[in-house]
Amino acid sequence: MSPSASSWTPRLAVVGIPANRRVGLFQDAVRAAGLPAARTVSWLEVLQGEAVFLPGETVRIDSPGEDTEVDRMLRGGDDPARVEGSALWYGRFTAAVREVGRAAAAAGAVLLDNPEDIAVLFDKRLCHGVLDAAGVPVPDSPTSGPVSGPGAEPVRGWADVRRLMAEHRMPRVFVKPAHGSSASGVMALETAGAGRIRATTSVERDEQGRLFNSLRVRRITTEREVATLVDALAPDGLHIERWLPKGSQRGRVADLRVVVVAGRATHAVVRTSRSPMTNLHLGGARGDLDEVRAAVAAAGGSWDAALAVCERAAACFPDTLCVGVDLLPATGWRRFAVGEVNAFGDLLPRLTGLPGSGAEGLDTYGAQVAAVLAAQAPRRPAAAHGHAVPPDKHAAHGHTASRHDHAAPSHNHMTSPQDNMTSPHDHAAPPHDHRPEGRAPESGPAGNDRARNDRVTHAP
Structure with missing residues (x-):
């Protein structure tokens, strides 16, 4: 990837929050590549039906988070720290993204993000089902796939969670809001004999029974309180997945x-x-990537194969230029699974590209601009369903010949009651050959880690 402008100079636009750091970092990357500033289309304009796109523009869709008015229009409430309301948020957000796709297609603009991909990425159940069907290693889940599909398991509250844990022999699970982000509403749940239970979460209830995100992770040891929280979260949709034991670094769990x-x-x-x-924002810290590579090598594993797992996950969304993959290493650093795939998972300021990646010296935004430039030719306009229709899916995203230009490796999806991960030796991988700023949010559309009275304010 090269950050410099080519003989083909795209006209870029970004749908986002104009004053947000995400848009600012993207604009910095555009300027560094020697391109004119991207035209900004605000989410407020989109939601008010006033968004305009121009013929031939290349359009990036970014997060609608960290804007009070946009959050109010999407969520329908005035308190962005609230956990409830994520289903309404999801419905309105995905409708808005599809409208971006429709308007871009009508104008003859092209998109770097597929609206239908985004809709899947913001439903943990659908995303898990897509990954699982493609053979990407993921934690076992009784809620994977469409909510109304064949074999779909209803999760109406704590009684259903308890039942599914027992039926699927999952004494340790993560219970997640289907449309949440940044660990909003997430509960790490453990059960044992004689009715013992323990939950770890950042969710808190106020005197009126409303749920809020907190910066403080706490433990709950009474089933009554766990049941109350789960019952309050369930109307917005819940995803359940096995809690996989993860590798550690310097005595801390790591992913x-x-x-x-x-x-x-x-x-x-x-x-x-x-x-x-x-x-x-919940007390996590950056780890050492060199130590991870060394741990994988010491276990007889392959760092290249670990990265290939992430690329296989991203390949499930081939019409979306960039995704952030949460990679879960098993205890021992030899096997890996994908926890989530995030549509707006690129907010890692000042982190430069991996050796041999083609993005050395570039941040995540610079790598995306370079990928667009590397296409060397305009893409065809967005199709009616709202995403780009290139003659070649790799060329559409500026994908040049790389270490991974080959057919996806055959997969060996290993399943056991304790572990559903891939080993670096389960898949053939071709040979190939930091620290970011401290407060980058981990996932989700909003990526908003602002605290207000010890509450985290962000959209799902």
Whole structure:
């Protein structure tokens, strides 16, 4: 990837929050590539039906988070710290994204993000089902796939969660709001004999029974309180998945965020925590990537194969330029699974590209601009359903010849009651050959880690 402008100079636009750092970082990357500033289309304009796109524009869709008015229009409430309302938010947000696609198609603009991909990425149940069907290693889940599909398991409250845990022999699970982000509403749940239970979460209830996100992770040991929280979260939709034991670094549980641009893993950061949630705003900290590579090698594994798992996950969304993959290492650092794939998972300021990735010296935004430039030719306009229809899916995202230009490896989806991960030796991988700013949110559309009275304010 090269950050410099080519003989073909795209006209870029970004749908986002104009004053937000995400838009600012993207504009910095555009300027660094020697391009004219991207035209900004605000989410407020989109929601008010006033968004305009121009013929031939290349349009990036970014997060609608960290804007009070936009959040109010999407969620229908005035308190962005509230956990409830994520289903309404999801419905309105995905409708708005599809409207962006429709308007771009009508104008003859092209999109870097597929609206239908975004809709799947913001439903943990659908995303899990897509990954699982493609053979990407994921934690076992009784709620994977369409809510109304064949074999779909209803989750109407705590009684259903208890039943599914027992039926699927899952004594340790994560219970997640289907449309949440940044660990909003997430509960790490453990059960044992004689009715013993323990939950780890950042959700708190006020005197009126309303749920809020807090910066403080706490433990709950009474089933009554756990049941009350789950019952309050269930109307917005819940996803349940097995809690996989993860590798550790310096006594702290660890996982990775890997950014994949145009099909290539370009950036990776280690996240560590003393709690099951590694999000920075919940007490997580950056880990050491060199130590991770060394641990994988010492276990007889392959770092290249670990990155290939992330690329296989991203390949499930081939019409979306960039995704952030949450990679879960098993205890021992030899096997890996994908926890989530995030549509707006690229907010890792000052983190430069991995060696051999083609994005060396570039941040995540610079890598995306370089991928667009590397296409060297305009893409065809957005199709009626709202995403780009290129003659070649790799060319559409500026995908040049790379270490991973080959057919997806055959998969060996290993399943056991305790572990559903891939080993670096389960898949053939071709040979190939930091620290970001401290408060980058981990996932989700809003990526909003602002605290107000110890509450975290963000959209799902």
